[in-house]
Amino acid sequence: MAPRSPFNPLETIALQSPTHSVEYSPKVGPSRDPEAPVKRWYHYLPLCGAILLILAPQPSWLYVLVDYHLKTLKRPALFITHLLVSYTLTFLIFSSLIALMSPHEDYSAPGRWCRKCWGPKPERTHHCSICGRCVLKMDHHCPWLGAKCIGHRTYPAFLHFILCITLLGIYIAVVCGSAVWDAFHDAFQDPRNMNELMPLHGIFLAFYAVVFVLVMGSFYGYHLYLVLINQTTIENLSPFLILRHLPPLPRTGHDLSDPPLEPELSRGQRRLVRDAHESIRLYDVGWRKNFQQVFGWNRPYGWVIRLWYGGSAPGDGRSFPRNPKSEQLLARLATELVKDEYRR
Ligand SMILES: [Zn+2]
Numbered sequence: 191m192a193p194r195s196p197f198n199p200l201e202t203i204a205l206q207s208p209t210h211s212v213e214y215s216p217k218v219g220p221s222r223d224p225e226a227p228v229k230r231w232y233h234y235l236p237l238c239g240a241i242l243l244i245l246a247p248q249p250s251w252l253y254v255l256v257d258y259h260l261k262t263l264k265r266p267a268l269f270i271t272h273l274l275v276s277y278t279l280t281f282l283i284f285s286s287l288i289a290l291m292s293p294h295e296d297y298s299a300p301g302r303w304c305r306k307c308w309g310p311k312p313e314r315t316h317h318c319s320i321c322g323r324c325v326l327k328m329d330h331h332c333p334w335l336g337a338k339c340i341g342h343r344t345y346p347a348f349l350h351f352i353l354c355i356t357l358l359g360i361y362i363a364v365v366c367g368s369a370v371w372d373a374f375h376d377a378f379q380d381p382r383n384m385n386e387l388m389p390l391h392g393i394f395l396a397f398y399a400v401v402f403v404l405v406m407g408s409f410y411g412y413h414l415y416l417v418l419i420n421q422t423t424i425e426n427l428s429p430f431l432i433l434r435h436l437p438p439l440p441r442t443g444h445d446l447s448d449p450p451l452e453p454e455l456s457r458g459q460r461r462l463v464r465d466a467h468e469s470i471r472l473y474d475v476g477w478r479k480n481f482q483q484v485f486g487w488n489r490p491y492g493w494v495i496r497l498w499y500g501g502s503a504p505g506d507g508r509s510f511p512r513n514p515k516s517e518q519l520l521a522r523l524a525t526e527l528v529k530d531e532y533r534r
């Protein structure tokens with residue numbers, strides 16, 4: 191529950207905008223920002239595109255399997271194995287996609303307050319102006335997945351989704367690559383063996399899969415790196431976020447706000463912040479514990495859910511242990527910023 195106060199902003203908003211009154215139930219607590227864009231049907235077009243990209247090569251895949259593994263090689267066991275592996279991976283891809291489509295959670299832990307959705311704002315929570323709400327440990331807003339935010343609860347499902355796409359891509363590329371290789375090898379020995387259609391489908395699929403593997407695989411690699419250093423995409427790409435975590439500045443002889451704001455900083459000070467951001471890892475508590483914060487589980491058979499659709503991260507997403515080393519580095523950055531201010 192949100193902390194009670196005689197002035198209830200949620201009720202005030204409901205009175206001002208009757209069209210939104212249903213959404214601002216005081217029982218629910220923090221809810222959608224009324225100024226955020228309303229989600230329309232066309233916001234789902236990129237999602238439909240993404241699903242189409244995953245399903246479009248299916249006919250070619252079946253063609254290669256039936257024509258090459260069943261008719262040419264006459265190996266039904268191999269044919270069934272390839273079907274099982276590829277459709278298990280496809281099932282896992284869609285499982286995590288459905289998990290990603292479920293609505294975001296609300297929360298009511300005390301902490302900072304979000305001025306846009308009138309809700310408490312715990313550490314690492316960001317307000318997404320497109321979704322119009324605060325997202326716990328927000329990673330990024332993803333237009334491809336039905337204009338949804340990836341945050342504390344959905345991050346493991348998101349990682350599961352891109353990992354399974356990468357694995358399916360690798361599998362298809364290897365199977366099709368070897369089928370095409372064999373087909374050309376046979377045709378080289380006896381041109382009458384040449385089936386013109388199979389290599390065409392096989393080459394198309396192998397190329398398609400390699401593109402997917404390169405794009406999604408490098409994306410997954412980047413996210414694995416972020417998991418190991420315990421940063422979200424937003425934290426990794428926004429160096430000036432660390433300004434919020436600076437210790438109180440010495441009060442004399444400078445005009446900086448406390449904490450300093452990005453537009454107040456000189457070019458030199460901005461460089462100091464960027465350099466510090468490289469080494470300050472606020473939540474890095476060692477790679478094992480960082481990994482557990484995302485992939486660990488706290489219920490029996492948690493690993494089944496991890497394998498099936500990714501599940502959600504353990505913990506409440508509101509508080510995170512800090513890296514003790516980062517406090518010293520933040521204190522040093524605060525001192526350097528003030529020193530630089532004297533020089534100006
Ligand atoms: Zn908010």
Ligand SMILES: [Zn+2]
Nearest residue numbers: 318321331339
């Ligand atoms: Zn969003």
